[in-house]
Amino acid sequence: MRFNGVLTSFLYTSAALLGSVRADVDVDDGAEASSTTLSESSTSLPIEKPTFTPSKVKAPFFEQFTDDWDSRWQPSHAKKQDSKTDEDWAYVGTWSVEEPHVLKAIDGDKGLVVKNPAAHHAISAKFDKKLDNKGKTLVVQYEVKLQNGLECGGAYLKLLRDNKKLHAEEFSNASPYVIMFGPDKCGATNKVHFIFQHKNPKTGEYEEKHLKSPPMARITKMTSLYTLIVNPDQTYEIRVDGEKMKNGSLLEDFTPSVNPEKEIDDPNDKKPEDWVDEARIPDPDATKPDDWDEDAPYEIVDTEATKPDDWLEDEPTMIPDPEAEKPEDWDDEEDGDWIPPSVPNPKCEEASGCGKWEPPMKKNPEYKGKWSAPYIDNPAYQGVWKPKKIANPDYFEDKTPANFEPMGAIGFEIWTMQNDILFDNIYIGHSIEDAEKLKSETYDIKNPIEKAEDEANRPKPSDDDVPKSPLDLKFLDDPVHYVREKVQLFIEIAKNDPVEAIRFVPEVAGGIGVVAVTLLAVILGAVFGGSKASPEVQKAADKVKKAAVDAKDQATNATEQAVDAAASGADKVQSEVNKRTTRSSGPAE
Numbered sequence: 001m002r003f004n005g006v007l008t009s010f011l012y013t014s015a016a017l018l019g020s021v022r023a024d025v026d027v028d029d030g031a032e033a034s035s036t037t038l039s040e041s042s043t044s045l046p047i048e049k050p051t052f053t054p055s056k057v058k059a060p061f062f063e064q065f066t067d068d069w070d071s072r073w074q075p076s077h078a079k080k081q082d083s084k085t086d087e088d089w090a091y092v093g094t095w096s097v098e099e100p101h102v103l104k105a106i107d108g109d110k111g112l113v114v115k116n117p118a119a120h121h122a123i124s125a126k127f128d129k130k131l132d133n134k135g136k137t138l139v140v141q142y143e144v145k146l147q148n149g150l151e152c153g154g155a156y157l158k159l160l161r162d163n164k165k166l167h168a169e170e171f172s173n174a175s176p177y178v179i180m181f182g183p184d185k186c187g188a189t190n191k192v193h194f195i196f197q198h199k200n201p202k203t204g205e206y207e208e209k210h211l212k213s214p215p216m217a218r219i220t221k222m223t224s225l226y227t228l229i230v231n232p233d234q235t236y237e238i239r240v241d242g243e244k245m246k247n248g249s250l251l252e253d254f255t256p257s258v259n260p261e262k263e264i265d266d267p268n269d270k271k272p273e274d275w276v277d278e279a280r281i282p283d284p285d286a287t288k289p290d291d292w293d294e295d296a297p298y299e300i301v302d303t304e305a306t307k308p309d310d311w312l313e314d315e316p317t318m319i320p321d322p323e324a325e326k327p328e329d330w331d332d333e334e335d336g337d338w339i340p341p342s343v344p345n346p347k348c349e350e351a352s353g354c355g356k357w358e359p360p361m362k363k364n365p366e367y368k369g370k371w372s373a374p375y376i377d378n379p380a381y382q383g384v385w386k387p388k389k390i391a392n393p394d395y396f397e398d399k400t401p402a403n404f405e406p407m408g409a410i411g412f413e414i415w416t417m418q419n420d421i422l423f424d425n426i427y428i429g430h431s432i433e434d435a436e437k438l439k440s441e442t443y444d445i446k447n448p449i450e451k452a453e454d455e456a457n458r459p460k461p462s463d464d465d466v467p468k469s470p471l472d473l474k475f476l477d478d479p480v481h482y483v484r485e486k487v488q489l490f491i492e493i494a495k496n497d498p499v500e501a502i503r504f505v506p507e508v509a510g511g512i513g514v515v516a517v518t519l520l521a522v523i524l525g526a527v528f529g530g531s532k533a534s535p536e537v538q539k540a541a542d543k544v545k546k547a548a549v550d551a552k553d554q555a556t557n558a559t560e561q562a563v564d565a566a567a568s569g570a571d572k573v574q575s576e577v578n579k580r581t582t583r584s585s586g587p588a589e
Contacts, residue, residue, distance in 0.1 A: 047452050050445060052108035057438045059429030060131050061410060065097045065110050073112070074168030076122035076413075091172070091413075093121030100422055102147040102221050103453050105446035111145065111424035117417055124171040124411035130162040133230070133430065134403040140181055140228040141435045143443060145422040150219050153416025156182025156193050159428070162408030171411050176206070178404050181228045183217030190216050192238060192245070194228060198258055199405060202396050209254040209401075214238075215245035222450040223424075225443045229432060234402050241447070242439060250401045258401045261392055269387035276380045282373035292371050302362040308352035315354040318342040 054064055063072070073095075080089040093116040099109060114121050144155045158177040160166060166175065180195040191214040197206045218224045218240055227239040230250070237247040251258055307313075324340040332338065348354040410428065425442045427435050490508040 047449060047456070049105060049107050049449060052106050052110075055425075055438055055441050057427070057434050057441075059427050059431070059434060060129075061125075061127050061426070061428040062438075063125070063426040065112055065424060069097050069112070072125045073123055074125070074171075076124065076169060076171040078122065078170045078172040080120050080122075080173050089120050091120045091122040092116070093119035095121065095123050100145055100147060101420070102145075103450040105223070105449035105453075106442075109424070109446075111143070111422040112412075113423075114414070114416060114419055114421040117419040120415050122171050122411065122413045124160065124168045124409050126166075126168065126409045127407070131159075131407040131428065133407075135232050136430045137232060137432065138228075138230040138402070138404070139430060139432055139435045140179065140428050141225065141438070142182075142426040143223050143225050143422075143424045144183060145221070145223045145424070146219060146418065147221055147420040147422060148418045149221060150183075150185050150217075150416070150418050150421070152186035153418055153421075154182070154184040154193075154414040155217075155416070155421050155423075156180055156184055156412075156414065157423075157426075158411045158413060159407045160409040160411055161197075162406040166409060168409070171409075171413065173413055175411070175413075177411075178407050179228075182226055183219075183224075185217055185219060190219070192217050192226065192240065194236070194238060196250075196254075196401075196404065198398070198401055200396070201398060202394060207256065209250075209256065209258060211246070212253055212255050213246070215240065222454065223443060223446045225439060227435060227439075230402050230404075232400075232402060234400065236402075241443070251399075259397050260395055262395050263389040264392045265387040266390045267387075271385045271387075275385050276378065276382045277385055278378050279381050280375040281378045283376045284373075286373040288371040292368055293366060294368070294370050296366045296368065297364055298367050298369075299361040300364045302359050305359040307357045310351045311357050312347060312351050312354045313357055315345055315347050315351075317345055317348055317354045319345045 054066060055062075063069070075095055076091045078091060080091060093114060096113045096115050097110050098113055099107075100111065112123070140157075140159070142157060146155070157180075158175075159179040159181075160171075161176040161178050163176065176197070178197055180193050182193060184191060184193050194211040194214060196209050198209050199206050215238055225239075225241050227237075227242070229237040229239075231237075234250045235247065236250060236253075238245050319342065320340040321343045322340075326338040326340075330338050345354055410426065412423065425438060427438055429435070486508050
């Protein structure tokens with residue numbers, strides 16, 4: 001009865017296992033069919049594109065680069081200052097407002113475009129009135145489209161400090177800003193900047209505060225949406241394409257920190273000359289053992305070694321090259337006697353070695369090296385010296401760093417190796433709801449259209465790249481895909497004709513047999529332990545083992561059986577193969 005219960009449990013487990021495999025196959029087939037349908041529809045039907053309509057969203061600053069854009073934006077003619085060198089660079093990069101030429105989603109929708117690669121660009125626009133967010137939520141949102149990708153360069157914006165001396169034509173990297181936000185990438189560096197300048201209330205000086213662990217920028221030719229939200233409770237949130245990527249506190253997540261330490265190390269405090277900061281010292285009471293031989297060599301001759309029987313002591317390791325010939329233009333009188341070059345003696349390769357045999361060296365068991373006293377804890381240890389703390393004379397506490405300085409303009413001041421970076425739908429205001437509404441009117445419309453067009457423009461795999469049937473697959477090319485396709489083919493055929501499935505895909509049948517025998521052996525071992533199984537159990541195990549061996553034998557000549565089955569006109573089998581071929585040949589997701 002105990003064995004019957006275990007066997008029943010084994011059978012139920014096997015059925016459940018096969019059921020789960022079948023469910024996975026059904027889900028995957030449905031996903032493949034759905035993917036194929038979507039892909040075919042995207043390539044066969046023209047993608048309908050809406051026409052640009054200006055948004056009615058209101059904000060302190062809102063830009064969609066309509067026809068009057070140049071009345072608001074002014075390129076800079078200043079020179080870029082470099083504090084590290086004496087060189088200056090002019091902002092020679094040009095700007096244009098145009099529709100995207102890569103993955104255009106909305107007809108008539110224009111953006112501000114960087115036109116020159118490997119050049120410095122600067123452009124700015126003044127606000128109608130200064131933006132003061134004290135006690136308010138600040139929302140900064142804009143679109144970036146990297147039409148040529150981005151290998152090295154920035155695509156960030158700056159919110160400039162309200163300043164009567166600020167002139168757009170003089171905007172440069174030296175212009176004071178309040179917030180710098182947006183993507184930046186060069187080599188391994190890839191991040192979304194969030195930097196704000198904080199005014200020291202004691203000295204009046206400004207200091208940059210950098211986000212410690214900024215999120216990564218999305219480098220794609222499709223439109224990306226970057227959103228920064230700063231709340232009156234001193235928290236912030238960064239979103240990319242509407243997805244929350246980073247959030248935290250202005251008081252905790254920036255370096256240098258907004259508020260300095262209350263106490264600092266006393267700069268006048270010096271470590272006493274007699275301060276003991278060595279935690280461990282050589283044991284002064286230790287002595288070298290009498291039998292410690294510092295002069296013993298590390299290696300000695302292995303006196304127990306014997307010369308191999310096939311050692312060719314009379315053969316040289318190098319011999320003259322028997323195939324070498326003296327050059328025709330060799331002159332013995334001028335060049336001397338010609339000597340053929342030496343090559344390794346081929347006889348030495350077939351033996352243990354040639355030439356005079358010498359016993360090898362081995363590690364000296366008596367070797368100990370130079371003696372040194374062991375280390376012990378230092379009884380006089382006083383710990384790591386630290387200067388005493390004193391009150392920080394420069395300490396202050398700003399509990400509201402989100403009350404930024406008033407902002408008077410927006411600017412793009414960047415250098416990039418790639419051109420055709422496009423900026424659009426810039427929102428700077430106080431309403432998260434309005435920013436999300438703008439997202440729904442712009443980005444949410446563009447994104448699916450760009451994805452569909454990108455999918456349609458991808459090169460389709462050629463017939464040579466896609467296996468025509470599971471029989472063409474090779475295990476070493478993709479083991480997981482190979483096993484998956486073989487199992488699915490076996491199940492499809494077995495539903496109609498199990499015998500034909502074993503003939504056509506014997507490797508799967510053999511694998512199932514081996515798994516069954518293994519599981520049965522484990523179960524029997526667990527049930528009966530070391531005791532000898534009953535004749536009935538032994539007979540059942542032998543029967544299963546024989547079935548597995550038969551399946552393995554069928555797998556040995558799998559190729560011949562597959563060819564015979566295909567040539568015999570097995571229409572049912574071929575139909576299943578064709579079905580799998582169609583699925584495998586569909587466009588990649």
